[in-house]
Amino acid sequence: MKVVDLRSDTVTRPDRGMLDAMMQAEVGDDVFNEDPTVLLLQEMVADLLGKDEALFVPSGTMSNQIAVALHTRPGDEVLLEAGSHIRNYESGAAAALWGVQLCPVSGKRGILAADDVIASIRTGYEWEPVPRLLCVENTNNKAGGTIYPLDRILELGEVAKNHGLGYHLDGARIWNASVATGVSEKEIAAPFDTVSVCLSKGLGTPLGSVLSGNRTIMERARRIRKRLGGGMRQVGIVAAAGIYAIQNNRASLSDDHKKASVLATGLSSMKSVTLDIETVETNIVVFDLNDGRLALDVLQALSSKGIRMIPFGPKTIRATTHRDVTMSDIELALDVAQTVLT
Ligand SMILES: Cc1ncc(COP(=O)(O)O)c(C=O)c1O
Numbered sequence: 044m045k046v047v048d049l050r051s052d053t054v055t056r057p058d059r060g061m062l063d064a065m066m067q068a069e070v071g072d073d074v075f076n077e078d079p080t081v082l083l084l085q086e087m088v089a090d091l092l093g094k095d096e097a098l099f100v101p102s103g104t105m106s107n108q109i110a111v112a113l114h115t116r117p118g119d120e121v122l123l124e125a126g127s128h129i130r131n132y133e134s135g136a137a138a139a140l141w142g143v144q145l146c147p148v149s150g151k152r153g154i155l156a157a158d159d160v161i162a163s164i165r166t167g168y169e170w171e172p173v174p175r176l177l178c179v180e181n182t183n184n185k186a187g188g189t190i191y192p193l194d195r196i197l198e199l200g201e202v203a204k205n206h207g208l209g210y211h212l213d214g215a216r217i218w219n220a221s222v223a224t225g226v227s228e229k230e231i232a233a234p235f236d237t238v239s240v241c242l243s244k245g246l247g248t249p250l251g252s253v254l255s256g257n258r259t260i261m262e263r264a265r266r267i268r269k270r271l272g273g274g275m276r277q278v279g280i281v282a283a284a285g286i287y288a289i290q291n292n293r294a295s296l297s298d299d300h301k302k303a304s305v306l307a308t309g310l311s312s313m314k315s316v317t318l319d320i321e322t323v324e325t326n327i328v329v330f331d332l333n334d335g336r337l338a339l340d341v342l343q344a345l346s347s348k349g350i351r352m353i354p355f356g357p358k359t360i361r362a363t364t365h366r367d368v369t370m371s372d373i374e375l376a377l378d379v380a381q382t383v384l385t
Contacts, residue, residue: 044349047372047379049306051353052216052299052326052365055247061287068283072276073099074269080279084286088240088253091289092232097255098264099282100273103215104133106239106252108140109267111176113237113260114209117142119175122163124150126185128213129178140271144172152322153186155179157198164206177203180213181231182220185355188303188327188363190220193230200234209260210234215241215252219325222296236260245296245326246288247366251281295366299326302364302373309377310362313384315341326365332358332384344383350376 048054057065071077081099089097100106107129111121121137123130125147129137137143148155148163165171179199181191203210212235214220214228221228232238237256242248254264268274275281307323310316310330318330332341338354345352355361364373 045375046349046351047368047376048351049362049364049368049376050351052244052363055365055367057247057249057284060291061247061284064283064287065280068279070277070279073278074274074276078277078279078282080286081282084282085253087286087289089255091228092238092240092255093229094232094238094255095258096261096264097253098261098268099278099285100252100254100268101250101275103128103213103239103241103243103252104136105268105271105273106241106254107133107211107213108136108271109254109264110211110237110239111137111143112141112267113256113263114176114211115141115143116175118144118172120144120146120165120172121176121178122146122148122160122174122208123178124148124153124155124180124183126150126153126183127178127180128184128215129180131185143175146174150183150186152189153180153183154189154191154195155199157195157202160199160202161206164208174206174208176209176211178211178213179235180215182216182325182327184215184327185329187322187329187361188216188219188325189322190223190324193224193226196231197234209236211236212238214238216244216325218293219245219296219300222293223300223325242285242288245299245365246285246292248284248288249281251285253285292366296326299364299366300324302326302368302370303328305370306362306364306373306376310380310384313381315384326363328362328364329355330360332360341383345380348379348383350379
């Protein structure tokens with residue numbers, strides 16, 4: 044049976060070109076800061092994002108958590124969107140590792156408004172937690188890959204500055220935001236103190252994320268990475284995949300966006316589906332079931348016919364397009380979905 048795996052853009056496998064780049068990587072011990080390929084990747088990403096420094100880490104979760112550690116002390120408060128990855132999908136790390144409190148602020152389609160953030164910033168009484176960091180996720184995963192307009196990023200940056208907050212971007216899918224809007228990664232990243240980007244989502248590497256920022260804030264980043272067990276040795280083999288992906292796989296993300304758009308249009312015409320097509324700006328399609336069935340039951344029915352998606356709530360499902368699914372896979376997925384969702 045043909046399987047179309049739309050669970051995540053992380054399910055991709057490295058292609059021949061990427062594997063060749065990995066095989067040819069020059070390596071050294073990166074804990075001694077001596078892996079030339081890692082150093083090159085870090086330099087490339089710092090350059091691309093307009094920051095002084097960048098640090099290669101195994102995962103987006105570790106990258107975000109190092110950022111939280113850099114900006115906060117135990118007892119501090121971190122403001123973020125209610126559906127954000129840092130709050131919902133990092134196993135409670137911010138509380139467990141750094142002893143910080145998270146202050147969720149609801150966004151519209153996952154996008155924070157400046158007034159709502161300002162209304163959530165505490166006034167400074169000693170019995171309150173100290174607000175220390177504002178996090179933005181672009182694109183926003185939970186809301187369906189939605190994009191922050193650049194002026195909103197700048198406006199929120201002003202809010203952060205005026206209230207003495209650090210400003211962190213979870214840019215796991217910054218590449219998608221950039222390709223979809225034509226705004227460069229550097230412009231998107233500019234107002235932020237720290238930026239985390241993932242190489243293992245749409246760009247297709249087996250693993251790896253990069254945290255970047257200016258010299259002062261990044262001073263302790265290597266130590267925290269080591270503390271978390273993220274110091275790796277001849278990891279240039281993986282960094283080479285990252286370099287290859289940045290050079291070769293960014294532009295084709297627009298194909299993933301086209302596939303998501305076709306998928307969303309098809310799904311939205313099915314009787315059991317409620318889908319706000321406006322939310323589908325990049326490669327993620329989130330939809331609700333309106334016929335009383337549970338997501339898990341529908342997913343089981345789809346999966347038994349080779350179409351894989353994931354639950355995003357009791358009656359909510361997420362499908363994500365990526366480089367390992369073709370447009371004809373999407374058409375097949377729609378044909379099958381038609382039999383389950385009408
Ligand atoms: C928005 C966002 N941030 C961070 C992460 C974490 O990345 P990782 O799975 O590499 O820890 C993800 C993973 O899907 C994500 O979607």
